[in-house]
Amino acid sequence: MxxxxxxxxxxxxxxxxxxxxxxxxxxxxxxxxxxxxxxxxxxxxxxxxxxxxxxxxxxxxxxxxxxxxxxxxxxxxxxxxxxxxxxxxxxxxxxxxxxxxxxxxxxxxxxxxxxxxxxxxxxxxxxxxxxxxxxxxxxxxxxxxxxxxxxxxxxxxxGQTTQSSPSTPSAPNTSSGEKYSTGTPICTNTLSVNCNGTGKVYTGDWSGTIGRVIKGAKYPYRVDRNGVAIGWTNNTGIDTDPHTPGGSQTQAVQTVLNSVPSDFIRESATFYPNITLKIRKAPTEKGIDTGLYYSNGMSVRYDGYVKREGFVWISWISASTGERRWMKAGVLNSKGYNTNPYGRFI
The missing domain is CATH 3.40.80.10 (Peptidoglycan recognition protein-like)
Incomplete structure (x- = not known):
């Protein structure tokens, strides 16, 4: 090719x-x-x-x-x-x-x-x-x-046979090398933000269906509920208790996994700063300074923003850490408009 x-x-x-x-x-x-x-x-x-x-x-x-x-x-x-x-x-x-x-x-x-x-x-x-x-x-x-x-x-x-119905859970697939298979209903007391466990791991009480299996991962089973992925679990976290936990904890964990505040406005674009700007772990000047920065000649692709403390704070997920990052991108006027951007938005 x-x-x-x-x-x-x-x-x-x-x-x-x-x-x-x-x-x-x-x-x-x-x-x-x-x-x-x-x-x-x-x-x-x-x-x-x-x-x-x-x-x-x-x-x-x-x-x-x-x-x-x-x-x-x-x-x-x-x-x-x-x-x-x-x-x-x-x-x-x-x-x-x-x-x-x-x-x-x-x-x-x-x-x-x-x-x-x-x-x-x-x-x-x-x-x-x-x-x-x-x-x-x-x-x-x-x-x-x-x-x-x-x-x-x-x-x-x-040249292989394909599945005809994407909405139907796949049949148990023992070739994954894991104990459970996609489509299996489960209860679990552990949810990880990602499959390798490098993010936060939560304990609680959740139910769902295995939507994905990644062989060899620390948390190989993706738990789906109502068509939404709520986290990852493993054999230790899964139990056979047939109860159905309430949805409040699941929703709370989903909010955490999304890692965005309630005033977050989704927008997929690229920002080109014309000055040096610090990268923080929260959308506030009191947020932890990561020690990293963007400056003139660099760019960042972001997935949304918030308006706080008189500034526009753009945000993205760091590819190297998997954690959400924040950076000031402009000053708001009295009507809440970004009238003094610190660069170009494309």
């Missing part, structure tokens, strides 16, 4: 791909904008942000930016997460507006993923999505159109 290579310079390995990697899976993303594959890769290698991905696929071609034997920061599950440290990241382009260009990009991505599965001797179980590692709704447009539908596209390229 023809792949255009535009590999990041080894001088940027320290921030883009600092670790050697023996990949065990593919992680699918949507770019959330309308740039071509070449532009996506060029943008990535031109900045110093800890955000990176191995391939970008548009409607015409596949472009590689990170060698497959190096890790990338894309899954939001921390410095030792399975997604970040073992996943080949594939970004599908043109997902912001969708339409024919996105459909063609998705079709080419399915063909490319099938090619990779054959090349490495993997099966469809090695195809995962960003959401499996950090609960971010990504690949957003692919999920909107149906994740099983996309897996079916890959299986068709492999």
């Amino acid at each position: 023809n792949i255009v290579k535009n590999l990041v310079s080894p001088s940027l390995y320290y921030c883009k791909c600092p670790y050697s990697m023996n990949p065990t899976r593919i992680v699918v993303h949507n770019t959330a904008n309308d740039a071509s594959a070449r532009n996506e890769i060029q943008y990535m290698i031109n900045n110093r942000n800890e955000v990176s991905y191995h391939y970008a696929v548009d409607d015409k071609e596949i472009v590689q930016g990170i060698p497959e034997n190096r890790n990338a920061w894309h899954a939001g599950d921390g410095g030792n997460g399975l997604g970040n440290r073992q996943g080949i990241a594939i970004e599908i382009c043109y997902s912001k507006s969708g339409g024919a260009r996105f459909d063609a990009a998705e079709a080419l991505a399915a063909k490319f993923i099938a090619y990779k599965l054959k090349e490495k001797g993997w099966g469809i179980a090695q195809v995962t999505k960003h959401q499996d590692y950090s609960n971010k709704y990504c690949p957003h447009r692919t999920l909107d159109k149906g994740w099983q539908r996309f897996l079916n596209m890959i299986q068709a390229e492999l």
